[in-house]
Structure formats: C-alpha cells, structure tokens
Amino acid sequence: xxxxxxxxPVGIDRLIDGQxxxxxxxxxxxxxxxxxxxxxxxxxSGLIEFHGGGxxxxxxxEDVDAHRFERLAREGRRLLAAGHHERAAKSLREALALWxxxxxADVGDAPxxxxxxxxxxxxxxxxxxxxxxxxxxxxxxxxxAELREIVAAYPLRERLRGQLMRALHASGQQAAAxxxxxxxRRLLADELxxxxxxxxxxxxxxxxxxxxxxxxxxxxxxxxxQLTSFVGRVAELERLGGLRDARLITLTGPGGAGKxxxxxxxxxxxxxxxxxxxxxxxxxxxxxxxAVLGALGLRETGxxxxxxxxxxxxDRIAAALAERELLIVLDNCEHVIAAAAVLVRRLLDDCPxxxxxxxxxxxxxxxxxxxxxxxxxxxxxxxxxxDRAAAYPAVRLFADRAAAVxxxxxxxxxxxxxxxxxxxxxxxxxxxxxxxxxxTVAEIAxxxxxxxxxxxxxxGDRTASExxxxxxxxxxxxxxxLSADERAMARRFSVFSGGASLExxxxxxxxxxxxxxxxxxxxxxxxxxxxxxLDTIRLFCAERLAEAGEERxxxxxxxxxxLDLARRADPWLRRAEQLDWLARLSAEHSNFDxxxxxxxxxxxxxxxxxxxALSAYRWLSGRRGQATASALDLLVRLGGAAAxxxxxxxxxxxxxxxxxxPDVLPEQWARAAEIIGSLGHELRHPFAAVMWGMVAGPPExxxxxxxxxxxxxxxxxxxxxxxxxxxxLGGEVAEAERLLAASLAGFQAAGERWGMAQGFExxxxxxxxxxxxxxxxxxxxxxxxxxxxxxxxxxMVDVLCRRAGxxxxxxxADGAAADLRRAAELARQAGRSHRPALVALGWGDLAxxxxxxxxxxxxxxxxxxGVVPGTYVGDTTRICTLTALGWLAQAEGDLxxxxxxxxxAFALASAVPATDLxxxxxxxxxLALLEGAAERAAFLLGAGTALRGTAVxxxxxxxxxxxxxxxxxxxxxFAAVYARGAALDRARVWAAxx
Numbered sequence: 001x002x003x004x005x006x007x008x009p010v011g012i013d014r015l016i017d018g019q020x021x022x023x024x025x026x027x028x029x030x031x032x033x034x035x036x037x038x039x040x041x042x043x044x045s046g047l048i049e050f051h052g053g054g055x056x057x058x059x060x061x062e063d064v065d066a067h068r069f070e071r072l073a074r075e076g077r078r079l080l081a082a083g084h085h086e087r088a089a090k091s092l093r094e095a096l097a098l099w100x101x102x103x104x105a106d107v108g109d110a111p112x113x114x115x116x117x118x119x120x121x122x123x124x125x126x127x128x129x130x131x132x133x134x135x136x137x138x139x140x141x142x143x144x145a146e147l148r149e150i151v152a153a154y155p156l157r158e159r160l161r162g163q164l165m166r167a168l169h170a171s172g173q174q175a176a177a178x179x180x181x182x183x184x185r186r187l188l189a190d191e192l193x194x195x196x197x198x199x200x201x202x203x204x205x206x207x208x209x210x211x212x213x214x215x216x217x218x219x220x221x222x223x224x225x226q227l228t229s230f231v232g233r234v235a236e237l238e239r240l241g242g243l244r245d246a247r248l249i250t251l252t253g254p255g256g257a258g259k260x261x262x263x264x265x266x267x268x269x270x271x272x273x274x275x276x277x278x279x280x281x282x283x284x285x286x287x288x289x290x291a292v293l294g295a296l297g298l299r300e301t302g303x304x305x306x307x308x309x310x311x312x313x314x315d316r317i318a319a320a321l322a323e324r325e326l327l328i329v330l331d332n333c334e335h336v337i338a339a340a341a342v343l344v345r346r347l348l349d350d351c352p353x354x355x356x357x358x359x360x361x362x363x364x365x366x367x368x369x370x371x372x373x374x375x376x377x378x379x380x381x382x383x384x385x386x387d388r389a390a391a392y393p394a395v396r397l398f399a400d401r402a403a404a405v406x407x408x409x410x411x412x413x414x415x416x417x418x419x420x421x422x423x424x425x426x427x428x429x430x431x432x433x434x435x436x437x438x439x440t441v442a443e444i445a446x447x448x449x450x451x452x453x454x455x456x457x458x459x460g461d462r463t464a465s466e467x468x469x470x471x472x473x474x475x476x477x478x479x480x481x482l483s484a485d486e487r488a489m490a491r492r493f494s495v496f497s498g499g500a501s502l503e504x505x506x507x508x509x510x511x512x513x514x515x516x517x518x519x520x521x522x523x524x525x526x527x528x529x530x531x532x533x534l535d536t537i538r539l540f541c542a543e544r545l546a547e548a549g550e551e552r553x554x555x556x557x558x559x560x561x562x563l564d565l566a567r568r569a570d571p572w573l574r575r576a577e578q579l580d581w582l583a584r585l586s587a588e589h590s591n592f593d594x595x596x597x598x599x600x601x602x603x604x605x606x607x608x609x610x611x612x613a614l615s616a617y618r619w620l621s622g623r624r625g626q627a628t629a630s631a632l633d634l635l636v637r638l639g640g641a642a643a644x645x646x647x648x649x650x651x652x653x654x655x656x657x658x659x660x661x662p663d664v665l666p667e668q669w670a671r672a673a674e675i676i677g678s679l680g681h682e683l684r685h686p687f688a689a690v691m692w693g694m695v696a697g698p699p700e701x702x703x704x705x706x707x708x709x710x711x712x713x714x715x716x717x718x719x720x721x722x723x724x725x726x727x728x729l730g731g732e733v734a735e736a737e738r739l740l741a742a743s744l745a746g747f748q749a750a751g752e753r754w755g756m757a758q759g760f761e762x763x764x765x766x767x768x769x770x771x772x773x774x775x776x777x778x779x780x781x782x783x784x785x786x787x788x789x790x791x792x793x794x795x796m797v798d799v800l801c802r803r804a805g806x807x808x809x810x811x812x813a814d815g816a817a818a819d820l821r822r823a824a825e826l827a828r829q830a831g832r833s834h835r836p837a838l839v840a841l842g843w844g845d846l847a848x849x850x851x852x853x854x855x856x857x858x859x860x861x862x863x864x865x866g867v868v869p870g871t872y873v874g875d876t877t878r879i880c881t882l883t884a885l886g887w888l889a890q891a892e893g894d895l896x897x898x899x900x901x902x903x904x905a906f907a908l909a910s911a912v913p914a915t916d917l918x919x920x921x922x923x924x925x926x927l928a929l930l931e932g933a934a935e936r937a938a939f940l941l942g943a944g945t946a947l948r949g950t951a952v953x954x955x956x957x958x959x960x961x962x963x964x965x966x967x968x969x970x971x972x973x974f975a976a977v978y979a980r981g982a983a984l985d986r987a988r989v990w991a992a993x994x
C-alpha cells in the first residue's frame with residue numbers, strides 16, 4: 001500500500017482499511033504499527049517516515065514500476081491523441097515491458113488489492129489497445145497474430161475487434177476481417193442481446209465498400225462509457241434538448257460542477273454521429289488540432305491526396321468533415337481556450353454539418369456561441385423533512401454514490417447537512433459519498449466542520465486526471481489558469497461573505513476590470529447585479545490571501561466599507577424608501593456579520609460603531625438576536641461587568657447592551673440606563689430611543705428621553721406614538737386614540753412602515769376593548785401586512801397573540817388556535833426572544849377557557865419558564881401569567897393557590913403601567929369573590945375599569961365575576977359599588993388595594 005502511494009503519506013485509517021477491510025479487529029492500529037516496525041527493519045534506514053496520522057515511503061514514484069507504467073501509458077496516450085504515432089508506440093512499448101505477470105499477484109487477496117488490480121489490469125489493456133492504434137498508423141503495422149490472442153482473451157472488447165479487423169484488412173485479408181465482425185455480432189447477440197457498436201459497424205461497412213485499407217473513421221473515439229448513473233440536471237438537459245439547431249454550445253461552470261458528465265449525457269440522448277475529444281492531457285494549444293484528428297480517427301496515412309504535404313491539421317480536419325453530419329464534444333477547453341476557439345471557428349465556417357458541444361470554465365468567446373452555465377445542484381432547504389429532502393438532486397447524488405460503496409446505505413439528516421455544506425457541488429458530493437466506506441455519515445458531517453472540506457475530500461478516483469482527482473486539485477487547476485491580476489482580484493474577493501456588489505468590489509479590492517474575467521472563468525458567479533464565489537473556491541482563495549500577507553488590510557477595508565454602507569442606509573430606513581434599503585442591507589447580511597466578527601478582536605471601536613449603525617436594520621428586519629454573540633464578546637473585551645464605552649461612543653455602548661438582552665449583566669444594564677438617562681438631546685442613532693423603550697418600557701412624562709428624537713417627520717411621529725402609548729397605558733383612552741391617530745398619519749406621510757404598524761396595532765387594541773371587532777381586525781390585518789413586508793417576525797407574533805385573545809373573548813376558539821399556531825411558527829423562526837412565552841400564555845388561556853385545566857397549567861408554567869425578569873416585556877408577561885394562574889385556581893376552587901398567584905402578581909405590579917395593573921386588580925376581584933367578599937369584588941372591577949380607562953368588552957373572566965357578584969349583592973348595589981371604584985385614580989386604587 002505504501003508503494004502504491006509512493007512519496008505520499010498514507011493515513012492509518014486507510015492502512016487499516018486496506019489490511020483488514022470493513023471489519024478490522026480490536027487493536028488494528030497497533031497491528032499496523034507492528035507491521036511498519038518489521039518493514040523498517042527490512043528496508044534501508046529512513047525510507048519509511050511517520051507523518052501525523054500516517055506513514056510515507058520516501059521513494060521517487062518513478063522507482064516503482066506501477067507508477068512508471070502509468071506515467072508512460074499516459075504519455076503514450078497523449079502522444080497518440082496528438083498524432084505522434086512513432087513516439088507514442090515507443091512510450092507504450094516501454095510501459096508494457098514493465099509487466100512481469102498479473103498485477104499485485106502476491107497480495108491479490110488482501111482487502112485493498114482487488115480495486116487496485118482491476119484498475120491496473122484495465123490500464124494495461126488500454127495501453128495495449130493504444131499501442132495497437134499507434135502501430136496501425138505506422139508503415140509496418142501491427143501483429144495480427146498477437147491481436148487474435150488478445151481478442152480471444154477479451155472477446156467482448158469491441159475496440160480490439162475493430163483493430164483486428166483493420167489490421168487484417170490492411171494486410172489484404174478482407175474475408176478474415178469480415179469473419180471477425182460476424183463472430184463479434186453473434187457473440188454480442190448471444191451473450192448480451194446487443195448489436196455491435198456504431199464504431200464497429202462503421203469499420204465493417206468500410207471494409208464491405210472496399211474503402212481505403214485504413215478507414216478514415218476507424219480510430220475515432222465515441223462517447224466514453226460511464227460507470228455510474230446520471231443524477232439531476234433535469235432543467236439543463238431539457239434546455240440542451242431544445243438547442244438541437246445550435247451549432248456551438250458551451251457548458252460553463254466551476255471545476256467539479258459536472259460539465260463533462262452533462263455533455264456526455266446530452267450527446268448520448270441526442271444520438272447520431274458523435275466524437276469525444278478530451279483536451280485535458282494537452283500541454284499547449286498547438287496540440288489541439290492533432291487531438292481532434294486523433295479522436296476523429298483521421299490519421300495522416302488515411303488522407304491521401306496530392307496536396308497532403310501542404311495541408312496542416314486544421315485543413316485535414318475541415319476537408320474530412322466538410323460533408324459530414326457530426327457532433328464533436330470538445331471537453332476541458334479552459335487551458336487551451338484560444339487555440340480551441342480558433343479551431344472551432346474554422347471548422348464551423350467550413351463544415352456546415354458540424355456542431356460542437358464544448359465544456360470549459362470560460363466561454364470560447366465566438367459569435368453564435370450559446371452558453372449554458374452550470375450552477376451547483378439544488379440543495380434541500382434546512383426546514384425540509386427527510387422525505388422531501390431526498391428528492392433534491394444533490395441529496396440524490398450523495399445517496400446514489402454512497403449506496404455504491406456501502407450496500408444497505410440509508411438516508412439520515414446528516415446527508416442533507418453535508419450537501420448544504422458542500423453547496424451542491426457534484427464533485428465534492430461524490431468525494432464525500434466515497435468516504436462512506438470508511439466513515440459514518442455523521443462522522444463525515446463532523447469532519448467537514450472540524451477539518452474543512454479540502455482535508456476530508458482529498459481522495460478521489462485514481463484513474464481521473466490529477467487536476468480532477470481531489471477537490472483541492474480541481475480548484476488549484478482553475479487558479480493556475482489565472483493571470484497575476486486575476487489572482488490578486490480572486491484572493492481579495494475572498495473577504496466577501498455571501499457575495500458583493502460592484503461598488504463594494506471596487507472599494508475594497510481595487511479596480512474591477514478583471515472581475516468580468518473571473519466571471520468568464522467560472523471563479524465568480526454574476527447574478528442580479530451581485531457577484532459571488534462558491535465557498536469552496538472562496539476558502540481556497542482566502543488561503544492565498546493569507547499567503548500574500550494582505551488579509552488584515554483587506555479585512556479592515558471590508559469592515560470600513562460596510563460600516564460606511566450601514567451609516568448611509570440608516571436615514572433611509574425611516575422613510576418611504578425603507579423596503580428598498582432593507583433589501584439592500586439584507587443582501588449584505590453575511591458581509592455585515594463577517595465585518596463584525598473581524599472587528600470585535602481587531603478593532604473594538606469599529607465593532608461598536610457597526611453594531612450601532614446596524615441596530616435599526618436588525619430590529620426592523622427581525623434580526624435583532626443575530627448580533628448577540630459578537631456583542632457579548634465585544635462587551636467582554638471592553639471590560640465585562642465593568643465595561644465602559646470609549647469616549648464619544650456612549651450611544652453605541654447602549655445599543656451594544658441592548659443587542660445582548662436578555663444575557664446582559666446587571667452592571668452593564670445599569671451603566672446603559674445611566675447613559676440613556678443622561679442624553680437629553682437628539683440622538684445620532686434615533687432608533688436607539690425606540691429600542692430602549694421597547695425593552696425597558698416607555699419614558700416617564702418630562703423624562704429627558706422624550707427629547708431624544710429628531711424634529712424630522714419620522715421623529716415627530718415617534719414622539720406622538722410615545723405620547724399616545726403612554727396615554728393608553730395610563731388609562732387615558734380617548735387622548736391615546738387621538739395621539740395614535742396623529743402618529744399614524746405622520747408615519748403614513750413619511751412612508752415608514754414600522755411606525756404605521758405600531759399605530760395600527762395600538763388602535764386595533766383600543767377597538768377590541770370597545771367591542772368594535774371589525775375595526776380591530778382591520779387594524780391588526782394592516783399591522784400584520786406591514787410587519788410581514790419588513791420581515792419583523794417577532795412583531796407579527798405580538799399582533800397575532802393580541803388578536804388571538806380578542807377572538808377567544810368572542811368565543812371563536814378555533815380562530816384563536818389558528819392565530820396561535822401561526823404565532824408559534826413565527827416565534828420558532830425568529831429564534832431566541834420572549835415571544836414563545838407569550839404564545840404559551842395564549843395557549844394556556846385557550847385551554848383554560850375550554851376547561852382543560854391540566855393543559856392550561858402546563859402552558860402557563862412554560863410561559864413562566866420562558867420569561868426573563870428585569871425587563872419591561874419580561875415583567876409584563878410574568879404578571880399576566882401569574883394572574884392567569886390565579887384565574888385557573890379560582891376555576892378549580894383552590895383558594896390557597898389563587899391567593900398565592902394573585903399575590904405574586906400584585907407584588908410585581910407596583911411599577912407597571914395602569915393597564916397592566918388593571919388586569920391585576922380584576923384578578924384580585926375574582927379572588928375577593930372566591931373569599932365571599934362580593935361587594936369588594938364589584939369595587940375592584942370598577943377600579944380596573946378606572947385604571948384602563950374603559951372596560952374590556954366580552955372578557956369572560958370579568959363577566960363571570962360581575963355576574964356572580966351581582967347575584968350576591970343585587971344589581972343596584974353592584975352598580976353603586978362598581979361606580980365608586982370606577983371614580984378612583986391610580987393612587988387611590990393602590991391605597992385601596994393596600
């Protein structure tokens with residue numbers, strides 16, 4: 001095994017695999033070490049080296065017959081394709097002379113040996129066929145006796161049959177040649193139920209017609225036989241099927257995208273006369289015409305004419321194909337692109353029946369060329385279940401190739417993960433699937449994350465050309481074809497994550513004239529005005545960036561550009577152009593994250609500015625939790641619990657603290673609160689005041705926080721929104737409605753959707769309290785639509801939960817459940833926040849009012865577990881949940897539990913707004929009724945109405961208490977006591993409760 005990989009490290013896992021197969025014994029690694037020790041003693045010192053996880057035999061591969069044979073055979077084939085028959089024959093004879101019997105005869109039974117033996121024996125036979133091909137083109141010809149022996153050994157090998165027929169015909173034995181064909185026809189029919197191939201039939205026909213003794217097309221190469229099934233590319237095949245009249249089609253795409261395989265499949269389905277020309281072995285463009293000659297079977301000796309001396313290779317091809325209907329598949333053009341283009345142009349001009357299907361990493365650049373770009377295979381989205389994911393081409397390809405190397409292979413979720421990590425790149429997927437023989441799918445997924453794709457996918461088909469054998473080699477081959485300027489642009493482009501605009505490329509990487517060349521060469525994709533690298537290519541280029549010593553400078557420039565973009569965008573997020581700018585920023589989301597990850601350790605002040613500049617974008621688009629990890633890391637670097645803002649970056653510090661809620665430390669929160677309370681002027685980041693209010697609660701009347709908004713239309717509308725919200729929370733419903741309507745009009749004039757949604761939501765709440773169901777639904781539908789436009793999932797959860805409560809009060813339990821189901825799904829998509837607790841509270845209310853007390857209690861406890869105390873939203877949700885648990889205890893007649901829960905809610909309610917206190921007071925009314933104090937219950941219901949400013953129409957809990965209290969003390973007494981409570985203000989209510 002070490003000899004077969006001479007000069008290269010062989011991993012312990014591979015050695016165990018090769019020595020013991022799929023069922024190694026315990027201690028296999030120790031046994032391998034013992035074998036190596038014995039081998040070291042038998043060989044000269046220093047020949048066997050240990051390299052990390054494996055061993056290396058330190059010899060030149062040329063000293064090993066198998067490697068020398070393969071090199072000579074490849075050289076012979078290359079010379080044959082180029083038309084150098086004498087040199088090809090010499091190289092092939094030298095290669096075959098190295099054989100001394102069967103391949104690996106002494107170790108043929110070892111687990112590693114069978115595939116190696118098969119490959120070597122196949123290579124030996126192909127070299128023998130190539131030698132015959134070269135000899136047939138030489139004046140002395142080849143030995144028909146030896147050919148008969150080989151044909152007898154391999155009777156179904158049609159290329160050998162054709163060579164024997166041509167050799168017999170060249171020696172004047174036409175009848176013998178025809179007899180060889182008849183024997184082949186009968187054998188194929190009996191053994192395989194098949195007819196002879198078109199190539200063999202063509203030779204037969206030429207001999208029957210008495211054509212030249214070396215038929216022009218006899219050596220032509222048809223399509224290579226494929227060993228695996230064709231998976232995916234349905235859309236591309238359909239498009240190619242519709243291009244039958246196109247004379248030049250070029251399949252373009254990055255290395256490993258499957259261009260060759262698609263070209264072969266397309267040509268196979270097209271049918272007719274096809275020739276396949278592989279340009280990958282060529283060293284320079286001058287060999288292209290000779291390679292085409294060889295693939296077509298057009299040897300010098302087969303084209304006799306008086307002008308033969310004056311005709312070059314292109315002339316000879318054009319003359320031979322002038323009247324033929326033929327498709328040429330010209331594979332791997334990228335490294336000889338100019339010469340290939342010149343030849344194709346000449347042949348298409350001179351040969352009207354000719355069509356060319358080329359594969360290349362860049363276009364040929366000819367007029368009339370039809371480009372079919374190949375993108376990676378479609379990958380299943382993360383939310384797809386396994387059955388649905390299995391239908392995606394990338395997953396199907398992995399499953400197909402994995403089943404071939406491990407019988408009984410079954411799909412697991414990790415397959416989807418692997419295909420997504422490899423971006424659907426066919427070569428990468430096939431290499432990963434091949435590793436299923438040694439690793440489980442879960443281990444492959446883990447190794448991809450731990451060791452990177454280049455390390456894991458470093459073993460491929462050994463019969464493939466070197467540049468197509470591993471993922472790294474494929475990308476390195478593309479890199480080697482770039483000019484110095486193209487390499488500089490490619491490595492600098494690697495700083496982008498998720499693509500880039502042309503403006504960003506020019507600002508960060510320099511003049512972008514060469515960017516189009518990278519697009520042409522399939523290193524960069526262009527779509528919708530953006531440019532993107534596959535991560536596989538980007539990771540390779542990032543390594544080159546580090547090697548060039550440019551990484552820090554480029555990443556600093558990247559962070560500076562995206563900070564500038566965020567600052568430029570911020571004012572537009574408060575205007576009618578909001579959606580356009582949110583879309584632009586969303587397109588750069590991965591770049592913002594990359595810039596922030598770099599800036600946190602490299603430049604904390606830039607990181608603070610980035611967090612602040614992006615805070616409105618993240619809030620509005622529902623991404624507020626996605627900067628949490630970086631913000632936490634940044635606060636640690638700034639001093640942890642004792643973190644202080646750098647001078648002049650106080651606002652930025654506050655926004656950084658808001659980004660880590662609810663994981664913020666008390667000391668950090670206190671410092672941020674101190675800062676926000678000291679800023680009595682218009683903020684540089686106006687949305688900071690809104691965000692603080694959303695988390696910490698609205699400002700007190702006269703607070704400096706009311707002066708932190710600007711005087712522009714949006715700022716004025718926000719002030720009105722704040723005043724309206726405070727009025728509503730303070731129980732001044734009429735004034736709140738007036739202010740909120742004015743605020744909504746202001747946001748509508750500015751065209752700002754978040755503000756409009758807030759207005760709709762609060763006005764809908766007021767309408768629902770009054771029992772105006774139609775208007776409430778209209779308002780909330782408007783709020784949901786606007787939040788959905790913004791992608792603000794958490795705000796949608798809030799609105800849906802409000803609407804579910806109202807629908808439930810109306811008696812529509814199914815409608816409430818529908819809203820809660822949608823809210824739960826949106827909360828899941830939004831990620832970490834308090835919203836799941838809000839949804840659990842809604843489910844608890846639904847279960848309680850349906851009479852399912854066990855389910856209700858479970859949901860309420862889930863809500864309590866999901867809230868974080870110490871924030872306005874968290875405390876409000878907690879109070880509502882404790883009150884709901886009190887109502888549940890009352891429904892069960894459990895006085896002790898009801899006292900406990902209502903008491904806990906009351907203990908938290910001293911600092912909450914009047915509307916929240918109203919809910920607590922109404923809960924206390926239910927408790928009073930349970931204790932037999934019906935008159936106090938009526939008084940507290942009135943106090944709740946006073947606090948809120950209105951009664952809530954249809955509230956079943958309040959209605960039930962009112963009905964039972966009325967029954968207990970009479971309608972007249974109830975009305976009088978209720979009115980007395982409704983006449984109190986907050987202070988007197990609180991005193992009465994005390």
